[in-house]
Amino acid sequence: MKTVLVNCSPKKRFSASAYLAALQSFFLKGKKVTKNLRSKKDYTPVFEQLKDADSLVLCLPLYADGPPSHVSAFLEEAELFFLKNNLHPNLYCIANNGFIEGRQNEALMQVMENFCHRAGINWCGGVGIGGGVMLNITRIVFVIQTAIFFIQYIIGIIQTGLFLNTGLLYAFLQNAGLLLFFNSGVLFFLIRMGSAVNKCSVSGKHYTRILLPSFIFILIANIFFTLLSLFQGGLFRGWLKKK
Ligand SMILES: Cc1cc2nc3c(=O)[nH]c(=O)nc-3n(C[C@H](O)[C@H](O)[C@H](O)COP(=O)(O)O)c2cc1C
Known part of the structure; x- marks a missing residue:
């Protein structure tokens, strides 16, 4: 097939x-x-x-x-x-x-x-x-989160000599679980x-x-698009443009 x-x-x-x-x-x-x-x-x-x-x-x-x-x-x-x-x-x-x-x-x-x-x-x-x-941003956040986790994990080993940092692992799994939850509707239907x-x-x-929840989505979307419009055009367009 x-x-x-x-x-x-x-x-x-x-x-x-x-x-x-x-x-x-x-x-x-x-x-x-x-x-x-x-x-x-x-x-x-x-x-x-x-x-x-x-x-x-x-x-x-x-x-x-x-x-x-x-x-x-x-x-x-x-x-x-x-x-x-x-x-x-x-x-x-x-x-x-x-x-x-x-x-x-x-x-x-x-x-x-x-x-x-x-x-x-x-x-x-x-x-x-x-x-x-x-949804697309959640996968980018996951990659960044994983990279930060590994950096903190290695720093932890260097500082304490301990290979198992349960606090750090728990925080990572909690954040990863949240991202998975955001994607769970999509995963179910796919x-x-x-x-x-x-x-x-x-x-x-x-x-x-x-x-x-929609009210959180709207809040994040507003912040995201305000920042995007500031950096990709709008307010800073003239200032940041190469002269
Ligand atoms: C020209 C254009 C028209 C769009 N029209 C709609 C729309 O009618 N409704 C909507 O919900 N999103 C609309 N969007 C948003 C896209 O559907 C959304 O950004 C999508 O996630 C892009 O998918 P992609 O990353 O696979 O290209 C529009 C985006 C563009 C650039």
Whole structure:
């Protein structure tokens, strides 16, 4: 069995779609191939892989309540490709969006379902995920946390000679557990969808989000985007610009 996962985010690095594709791939059996779709030159490598694939998993961000324009353009080409080659793989979709409600992806899921009807392939469902930006940040926080833990652990060994620092380990596990909890809705639905992909069965449409109370999400998002706008434009644009 072969599954092709396509990361459709236009971002070259650190996209939420890449993170979700990697998570989904972890729960898949058989041959797995992950490809990027950012421009027209990516069509051929993706189509090459699709020739003998059983399933296609599209991982994409939500742009203005629908798929990004480069994905819509790809779908038009893909429709012709599937019809011309008489291919009927199963299509699953993992969509993520910036707002907290995963249901924002409902219209995008409908686009995917319509595409499947037109292209003669099997619509098997998808997962719509809210708070994609923040979920993506949790994995970066986890890497930083782990690095800090190891540095503190080594310093602890040098200072005390003790190899087991239960206080430090407990604090690390507590923080890691919290990050895992934030991701648990996504993990639950990706495990379910992974099982459907492995069985080539219908998974249905499901919506989830980062498991963080909305009022905390809004507070963090406001701080994040205020800082981002200050450093990437706005207030400091003129001051920091190279003259
Ligand atoms: C042009 C553009 C349009 C967007 N439109 C929406 C939207 O309609 N609703 C929403 O919740 N998020 C929207 N977002 C936020 C993205 O869906 C969000 O940042 C997502 O996590 C990006 O995923 P990626 O890292 O995989 O590219 C938009 C972002 C951009 C750049």
